[in-house]
Amino acid sequence: MMRYLVYTLVFVFALSFSSCASRVVVKQPATVTVVTKLPKQYKIVRVKGKRYYFFNGKHYRKTRSGYVVVRV
Numbered sequence: 001m002m003r004y005l006v007y008t009l010v011f012v013f014a015l016s017f018s019s020c021a022s023r024v025v026v027k028q029p030a031t032v033t034v035v036t037k038l039p040k041q042y043k044i045v046r047v048k049g050k051r052y053y054f055f056n057g058k059h060y061r062k063t064r065s066g067y068v069v070v071r072v
Contacts, residue, residue, distance in 0.1 A: 036066040047072050 042055040053060040053067060060067040 033069040034063075034066045035060065035069075038067055 038053055038060065039055060042053045042060075045052050045054045045059070047059075051062075052070070052072060053062070058069050059072045061070045
């Protein structure tokens with residue numbers, strides 16, 4: 001009888017270590033548009049203290065490989 005009580009307590013204790021967290025999957029954008037050089041007509045705008053380049057209705061962010069189209 002005592003053995004079953006110990007087994008039950010060990011089983012309950014082992015279940016308490018299992019996580020209730022669910023898996024979170026972050027979906028990457030389907031395509032990333034990189035522009036190596038912006039046209040001369042671009043405008044520099046600041047949104048929440050960050051610098052963006054605006055041209056033709058799109059916002060761009062400067063990266064090492066060029067300028068990437070972003071949603072602001």
